[in-house]
Amino acid sequence: MSRSIGKISYIKLFTDIVVIISVFMLATLLTKGAFEKTDFILLLLLVIGWYFSTKMSNAYDDFRTERYIGELLLIFQNVLIQSIIAGQVLFIFDQHDSSRLFVVKYVMILTIVLVIKNYVIKKLLVYYRQKGGNIKNVVFVGYNEITANLITQIQNNPHYGFKVIGIIAKEEEVVDFGGNTYLGDLKKFLDMNEDYKIDEIIITTEEISKAMMEKVFILSENRAIRTKIVPSYINYYPSRLQFKFFGNYPLITFRSEPLQEYHWRLVKRVFDIVFASLVFLFVFSWLFPIIAILIKLDSKGPVFFRQDRWGKDNKKFKCFKFRSMKPESKDVTEKGTFNQATQNDPRITRLGQFLRSSSLDEMPQFINVLLGDMSVVGPRPHAHEHNIRTKDEVDSYLVRHWIKPGITGWAQVNGYRGETKTIEQMEQRVKYDIWYIENWSLGLDFKIVFMTVFNMVKGEEMAY
Template sequence: MSDIIAIACVFTFSSFITKPEFEKSDSILLLLLLIGWYFSTKISSTYDDFRTERYIGELLLIFQNVLVQSIIAGQVLFILNRHEYTRRFVFVYILILLIVLIIKNYIIKKILLRYRQKGRNIKNVVFVGYNEITSNLISQIQDNPHYGFKVIGIIAKEEEGYDFGGNTYLGDLQKFLNMNEDYKIDEIIITTEEISNHLMQKIFVLSEKRAIRTKIVPNYITYYPSRLQFKFFGNYPLITFRSEPLQEYHWRLVKRVFDIVFSLFVFVFIFSWLFPIVAILIKLDSKGPVFFRQYRWGKDNKKFKCFKFRSMKPESNDVTEKGTFNQAQMNDPRITKLGQFLRSSSLDELPQFINVLLGDMSIVGPRPHAHEHNIRTKDEVDSYLVRHWIKPGITGWAQVNGYRGETRTIEQMEQRVKYDIWYIENWSLGLDFKIIFMTVYNVIKGEEMAY
């Protein structure tokens, strides 16, 4: 609520000092800015974990949400044909809003920290179960007093040699459920799965009776600490092991619109003159077709014909005498003289914008591999097929991090897959822009693995 009030006050002040009078259209703009703030903070989870968010993390979220405000303000004023005030108002509004929000959050953090250091606004926590998860959570609480938590004790089976990290031992679960002591407990956090459904039900009854909030940390979170995603399927909660932003229809739509707009821009302003030049040079360099088409695996392992400018001699074979897939190598005799330049400059990949418009590929995504390459690798790298959950790309996160071209070892392929999966789990339109800029930069400076 304080942020909403800050936006309204800053908007009014900025309007007062940059425009002669307040108009009805300004009320529409303010309403849209407030709506935009609501949705941008919702999407970025700005308010979801206030206690455990560090100040630097809050600053990054502030910058992100204020950027959305600047885009909304600029676009709305442009549509309303208020060009004479657009730049001045947007600059003043964004600058003051940024300063106000930064100072406000800093002051609130300092006040709460001082308040909690005096033992106020503290949540008393009891852990059920003692294991690595419990120990790590307690360390985080102790190392970060601004979280505002205090560990009252541990409920677990007493085993010989256990000191429970120096924390108070409150007995086993049965003793805790039957105890008469009136501990001041705000939250119970269960970190063990060695509890029967019957005892779990008793914990819930006790916590409800004493108005204690109960939370559960899944024990298998140690295997997938940053990938878990919680959703509902009807009335049933589901935990998935990987976060996939592109599972959401609206994000897939955003990515698809970006792919189409970007590809059309490239076709109109670059391909219109570059394609004929490259086609003529390929024909002059060697006999054979201009394009090389090869079956590759796309989203959901569906095969499609991938377009490239031909960079090898027409009689070249993709399969060795032993029947294995023949990857392009350094000083590969199959590559033509022009092909060496096309591959080192990545110009051979440009026809894949056709695949983007056809819907088989995206601008950014895991690079598609040849059919035979997929067949060989999917059984050697456990998570290999995960990269096919989304459309393949002309460029990708693995490629801009040095994993492009030939993969000589399984370890190299595992690293490439690791980068591809990270991209799937952390996708954003901003990340796509970053990868595109990194790709252009790498092409200009040259890449060791581009052959």
């Protein structure tokens, strides 16, 4: 709710810099046993790098309503930048002998100390706020469902450190404020001389004139109160909103997608290439010939099965799979509908049953990853006919195609893989896919990969 830089944020920054200096000295002594002039240059660059990297990542925002895991990811992100700075500077200084050992020790110790330090601070702040300290006093303008929900969150989470001073609303809106103080209508509030201790005014209604809105801003500026507005359309479009400027005009995008940013697309592409290359080197190189021979022995026909799938921006591509069905099998019925694989499907070969249940039939899609048609993680691509049938039946279905499809995905590791017998099942799959698009991170991709491997080992009910 509030993310302003305050005293606590500066304390966090100062203590983090102290930690960086202390850990640097310790890592240097453990690695070389003494300090050199170049070490102090490196230390200065690390401190400067920490300041700017944390500033860019908003690491010292007021995370009152955030879980610790969010702060933890920011720690890892900024420590990674520290390792890059250290490695590059030591390379320039031609200190190859000790550089790797120093960077490993520095990064490991720094990560451990920062995780513990920030966890302790987080717990102390939660306790302090529960006892009434570091409180922000809030006044709401307007009373509706948004207001009631925000007040409930504040009351159920005292560790957020917010206190509702009262509600400003029209008299006809006054029914039941749940025990909260009614401060009258907006005109009465603006005219009153009482000097309430208010830190934030949150406007949750659109039923306010431009002239009255200007008076609220003047009042808040004169009393150093921060004013915030919750747009009413958030009730009708509850996805993540993104605020940007187009020239001098503010724009609100209804869906926030991390992969809209070029640098994150680059990071994901590098991950895809490295991961797919490792799979080819250590797994596919020996597994492919074995599976190819078994497919040929099991039934006549090609080793690979290629099918038209929809990729990013609805562009079709040829998706590779190990053939798991009899060569005469058809994807489309005589009526023109898509013929999904079902449990005990007679089209599936004996070996194909094993390949599908173990997900090994999907392995050739790493070829698609290297070609750039797919990603390791993303919404699963559906067959052309399947997309044609479903896009008009399921709301927001085509949003899945804003990013590259994946070999595995968030919907699949949460049980929505394979056959979709009902529209409701497809709607759930789409919800998981859209959540992934809006919440993508490299850490989430790693998590999905690990969950996929775990599911492959234990076996999946819908894998047929």
